[in-house]
Structure formats: C-alpha cells, structure tokens
Amino acid sequence: MSTFIANASHGSRGTRVISLGGYLDAHTASDLEQMIERTIGDGCVRIIVDFSDLEYISSAGLGVFMVFIEQVRSASGDIKLAAMKPKVFTVFDLLGFPVLFEIYPTVEDAVGRFPEPSEA
Amino acid sequence: MLFSILAALPNSGIVDRRSSEVQSLAALNRLVADTPDSQELFKAVTRYALDVCRAHGAWAEMYGPDSSVRVVAAQLVRPEYVEALHANVGFRTLVRQAEIPQLLDTLENAIGMREAALAMRTLITIPLLVDHQRIGTLAVFSTIDHGLAEDDLALLTAFGDQISIGLEQHRLLQAAVENERLQREFDVARRIQYSLVPRKAAQFDGADVAAVMLPATDVGGDYYDYVTFADGTKGALIADVSGKGIPAALYMATLKGVVLAEARESTGPGDLLRRINITLHGAMERATYITMLCVAIRPNQGKLVIARAGHTPAIVVHSGIVDSLRPAGLAIGIAPPKVFDQVLEEVSIDVAPGDICLLTTDGVNERRNSARAELGMEPLEYLAAEGSFESAAALVAQTIALADAHADGADQHDDLTIVGLVITDRQNNETSSVRQRMEPSYGV
Incomplete structure (x- = not known):
C-alpha cells in the first residue's frame, strides 16, 4: 500500500509550509486537498509546498494545486512549489506547470519570494 | 443426604430461566445473521438482555472517533439520561475504561454519586469490540441492590461476543457491498472507454x-x-x-x-x-x-x-x-x-x-x-x-x-x-x- 505524508508548519514571512512525503496519487490527493483547504480557512494564503520527500505524484495529485491557485492569488497570496526531486519535477514540467506555478530549488528560496508582511 | 441432593437440583425457576437464556442466544444468533442494520441489532440485543436478566433497564452506547458517546439503543431508560451520566467522571471511567465484562453491585460508591441522582444500583457492562477495536458498551442495570448476579454477567458476556461477531459481519458485508458497487462502476467506466x-x-x-x-x-x-x-x-x-x-x-x-x-x-x-x-x-x-x-x-x-x-x-x-x-x-x-x-x-x-x-x-x-x-x-x-x-x-x-x-x-x-x-x-x-x-x- 502506498503511503503519503503531509505536514503543515509555520514558515517566516507569514508563510505556511506543507511538507509532502511518499506517494501522492488519486487515493491520497484528498488528504492534501483538505490540508490546503484548512490552511486557507485559517486565513493563510502564503503557501509553500515542500516536495523534498515526495517520491511520486500522479495526475490526480497534480490537480490539487489547480483547485486553489486562483482563490489564493485573488487574495494576494500564492502557492509556491519547492525542492522537487528531478523525477517529480519532470512530471510538472511535461504538463507545463512551470508556466503557471513558481517552482524553486529550496523552501528558503520560495519563502524569500514572498514580500515581508506589512503591518498595515 | 436427601436434602443435599434436593438442594443441588435446579428449581423450576432456574430451569425456565436457563431455557430462556438458550433460546435468547439462539434467537440472537439468528438475529445477527438476518439483521443487515446494526441499529436494529442493538435494539433487539438490549431487549433480550433486559428480558433474560429481568433487569430494569439496558442500553448500548457507541464511541465516536472524537471520544463522543452516542446511546444507540435503550430499554426502559432515556438515552439522554445515560448520555448525561457520562458527564460524571467516575461513571464514564467505569463504563468506558473497563476492558472486560464487569458486575458492579454498589454503583453509587464506585462512582461517588448521590443515590438520589442515580436510579441504578447494580450494573453490568460488556465491552463491544469490532476488529479488536473498542467501539462501545452494552450495559444492563437493576434499580435494586444485588439485582443482577454472576450468571447474568456470564450470559451477557456471551451476548457481547455475539454482538461483536454480528458487527464484524456487518462491517464485512458493507465492505463487500462497497466492493460490488465499485466493481460495477469500474465495469461501466471500462465499457465507456472501450466504446469510444x-x-x-x-x-x-x-x-x-x-x-x-x-x-x-x-x-x-x-x-x-x-x-x-x-x-x-x-x-x-x-x-x-x-x-x-x-x-x-x-x-x-x-x-x-x-x-x-x-x-x-x-x-x-x-x-x-x-x-x-x-x-x-x-x-x-x-x-x-x-x-x-x-x-x-x-x-x-x-x-x-x-x-x-x-x-x-x-x-x-x-x-x-x-x-x-x-x-x-x-x-x-x-x-x-x-x-x-x-x-x-x-x-x-x-x-x-x-x-x-x-x-x-x-x-x-x-x-x-x-x-x-x-x-x-x-x-x-x-x-x-x-x-x-x-x-x-x-x-x-x-x-x-x-x-x-x-x-x-x-x-x-x-x-x-x-x-x-x-x-x-x-x-x-x-x-x-x-x-x-x-x-x-x-x-x-
């Protein structure tokens, strides 16, 4: 049975980092969907997805990111993707996702692309 | 000598009761096999438990994943009353934490509750398990002291096992129904695919x-x-x-x-x-x-x-x-x-x-x-x-x-x-x- 892990933690600049591990497929995509939904429900629209430990992503897994991107961007936030293994990046790349999503080599790079939160 | 033999013979009341127990267990077996709905099963089980123990009340409660309590069937006692009793830490602990069937003769002492608030004097609780997971409790009570005895406990323990088997069967049946549904969905999807x-x-x-x-x-x-x-x-x-x-x-x-x-x-x-x-x-x-x-x-x-x-x-x-x-x-x-x-x-x-x-x-x-x-x-x-x-x-x-x-x-x-x-x-x-x-x- 494939395993999938998703954990959310607070990053700097008011970001929420969702760390993925294992296999993200049709069976586990809803777990991630719920986690992103909760994050947005908490009022956080600065989302970084850390792919460091993700071994595999299927078409259904990729679809999850499309569900929320418009909503997050219209609230002046973003979903930035980071630290993909080459094989996982290839899947995103073939679909043309780099045109639509910002993808960074590390989580730190992705955090740095969010502006400092203003207090105003 | 004669006296002791006579004393050892079961009296007619006990014979009646034993046969009613056996009938109850047999009836329960049939019920478990024939009832596709676990709600009906609990209703019937609590009714049987009440009858065979000549108790004053019985209920079955189930536990949710958030540790909530839901009374799914109750005889001669209001579900809300039982659910309210769970507010008492002593009662809750006694009923939920016990891992084996238990007979409690002096309930009010055990839970430190004033008898005015508590109609139950004697209580039997039977843990219900499905797939080795504790999912609920079957409880039978009497409003008089020592109103329930060890043989009631033994009988209800057998009941508990039957219910667990029944629930397990329901679980497997539901899984089979779900599989069947998925298989049909799969067949439809495959036919659509091939036709195109x-x-x-x-x-x-x-x-x-x-x-x-x-x-x-x-x-x-x-x-x-x-x-x-x-x-x-x-x-x-x-x-x-x-x-x-x-x-x-x-x-x-x-x-x-x-x-x-x-x-x-x-x-x-x-x-x-x-x-x-x-x-x-x-x-x-x-x-x-x-x-x-x-x-x-x-x-x-x-x-x-x-x-x-x-x-x-x-x-x-x-x-x-x-x-x-x-x-x-x-x-x-x-x-x-x-x-x-x-x-x-x-x-x-x-x-x-x-x-x-x-x-x-x-x-x-x-x-x-x-x-x-x-x-x-x-x-x-x-x-x-x-x-x-x-x-x-x-x-x-x-x-x-x-x-x-x-x-x-x-x-x-x-x-x-x-x-x-x-x-x-x-x-x-x-x-x-x-x-x-x-x-x-x-x-x-």
Whole structure:
C-alpha cells in the first residue's frame, strides 16, 4: 500500500509550509486537498509546498494545486512549489506547470519570494 | 443426604430461566445473521438482555472517533439520561475504561454519586469490540441492590461476543457491498472507454496506424483516436484525462465529442489542441486536466506534424535516428486560451517510408514491476530505434511485450495506451494531388 505524508508548519514571512512525503496519487490527493483547504480557512494564503520527500505524484495529485491557485492569488497570496526531486519535477514540467506555478530549488528560496508582511 | 441432593437440583425457576437464556442466544444468533442494520441489532440485543436478566433497564452506547458517546439503543431508560451520566467522571471511567465484562453491585460508591441522582444500583457492562477495536458498551442495570448476579454477567458476556461477531459481519458485508458497487462502476467506466476508441488498425495515406488500450484495475482516463483534418489529411491522437474511474471516463466521452466536432475544422494538430482547450477550459472541474498529443501525416510533404498538450513525448525514428519529441504545450484545461496558445508549439519533421512514430500514455513508461521500478522512456526509445517493424501492429505488440516483460506480472495500476505509426509509401497519388491543391497553409 502506498503511503503519503503531509505536514503543515509555520514558515517566516507569514508563510505556511506543507511538507509532502511518499506517494501522492488519486487515493491520497484528498488528504492534501483538505490540508490546503484548512490552511486557507485559517486565513493563510502564503503557501509553500515542500516536495523534498515526495517520491511520486500522479495526475490526480497534480490537480490539487489547480483547485486553489486562483482563490489564493485573488487574495494576494500564492502557492509556491519547492525542492522537487528531478523525477517529480519532470512530471510538472511535461504538463507545463512551470508556466503557471513558481517552482524553486529550496523552501528558503520560495519563502524569500514572498514580500515581508506589512503591518498595515 | 436427601436434602443435599434436593438442594443441588435446579428449581423450576432456574430451569425456565436457563431455557430462556438458550433460546435468547439462539434467537440472537439468528438475529445477527438476518439483521443487515446494526441499529436494529442493538435494539433487539438490549431487549433480550433486559428480558433474560429481568433487569430494569439496558442500553448500548457507541464511541465516536472524537471520544463522543452516542446511546444507540435503550430499554426502559432515556438515552439522554445515560448520555448525561457520562458527564460524571467516575461513571464514564467505569463504563468506558473497563476492558472486560464487569458486575458492579454498589454503583453509587464506585462512582461517588448521590443515590438520589442515580436510579441504578447494580450494573453490568460488556465491552463491544469490532476488529479488536473498542467501539462501545452494552450495559444492563437493576434499580435494586444485588439485582443482577454472576450468571447474568456470564450470559451477557456471551451476548457481547455475539454482538461483536454480528458487527464484524456487518462491517464485512458493507465492505463487500462497497466492493460490488465499485466493481460495477469500474465495469461501466471500462465499457465507456472501450466504446469510444477505434478498434481496428487503419491504413492512412502515407502511414500504417495501430493502437491498443489496456485499462487498469483502477480505470484511468486514457483515450486515442484517428482524425481527419479540414484539408482531408489524417492524424492520430492520444490523450490521458487526469484522475480515475467514472469521472475520468465521462470526461473522456466529452473529449471524444469535442475532438469529433473540432478536428474537421482544424488545420492541423496545433490548431486542434488550441480549439479543444478553448472548449474545455473552464468546463471541467478545477482539478481535472487532459494531456494530449496529436500527429498529422502529410504525405505530400513527407512530413509528420506534431503538437503536444502536456503529454508524454512522442518517440520518432527517422533513418534509424531516434528522437524524443517534446514541443512546448500546456495540458488542456490548466490555462486560459491566451496563455495556452502562447505556449503551444507545433513541430514538423521529415519522414520517409519505414520511419516510425510511437505515442504512449504515462501508464507505459510508469509501468512498475514488483520492486516498484518504473520502465522509463529509454527502453521504449531503444526498442523503437533498434527494432524492425513490418507493420504498426507489430510496433504496438512489441511495445506491449516490452512493458509486460518489465512488469513481470505486477499489478497494472494505470491505463496503458500505445499508438504506433509506420510511414509507408503513398497509397493513392491521384487523390493526394487533389488534396495538395486544396491544402491551406499550416501553423498555429
């Protein structure tokens, strides 16, 4: 049975980092969907997805990111993707996702692309 | 002596009771077997428990994942009353934490509750388990001291086992029903899929074409088709709808309709993909997209024209040189027409008779063996370059054989689709020369 892990933690600049591990497929995509939904429900629209430990992503897994991107961007936030293994990046790349999503080599790079939160 | 023998003989009251116990257990057995609804089961069980113990009340309570308590059946006691009793820590602990059946003679002492608030004096609790998980408790009480005895405890313990077996059976039954439902859904999805793709190999002017689709246990959303463009030239396309099951199969049916409608208006592969995205972007669920690759055969020019929408690259072999063709293009449905059209590329390559073109879905290169190792693209490229194929059907068959050899019997989790083209000599020059004059300019 494939395993999938998703954990959310607070990053700097008011970001929420969702760390993925294992296999993200049709069976586990809803777990991630719920986690992103909760994050947005908490009022956080600065989302970084850390792919460091993700071994595999299927078409259904990729679809999850499309569900929320418009909503997050219209609230002046973003979903930035980071630290993909080459094989996982290839899947995103073939679909043309780099045109639509910002993808960074590390989580730190992705955090740095969010502006400092203003207090105003 | 006589007295002691007489004393050891059961009196008629006990005999009655024993036979009623046996009947109850037998009745319970039948009930468990015949009741598909666990609510009914609890109702009946609490009623039996009440009768055979001549108790003053009985209930069954279940525990939720958030440690909530729900009284699912109650006899001679109000469910709200029992649920309210759980507010008392002593009571809650006594009922929920006990891992074995217990008889409590002096309930009010055990839980430190004033008797005025508590009608129960004697209580028996039986833990209920399903699949080794504690899911609830069967409880029977008497309003008088020592109103229940050890043999009541023994009988109810047997009851508890029966209920656990019954609940386990319900669980398995429900799983079987769900499996049955999924199997039917799978069959429908598979029939839809099969009904939408061409079954036979085709002879196009300038190419021999064959294809195969092997649906997975999980039914994916693969699709392939042969199309005729506005200028009458032929093409082949391969596609993969994201996700699985009925939704993917329905999107595939939608896609087929759009392909049929748009192909005859399209100037070529790029134009077709562009038109499909215009129609489907915004018309699908947000998480759904389609990858597609389309090839047009242009025998007049000795060219293949290829456009790709996020799909696995096409493998082309020209004069023995293998090439993985990956023109830029976003998957259909992920971007509005403006962005999609801007990114989309259409490439045109020279081909000669004997050259081949192999289109696959990711089910092929991601085909896993039992060690979860994927086939990858390289063996496919190697096969295309090194093999000799007298027909498109042979190219397809050898590609399947390669994937099968790699998988070595491991389960196939994704659809596997292969479209093979082998470039041939022109079939009918006269017809083609007419077409040539009608040919509009190409390009996206």
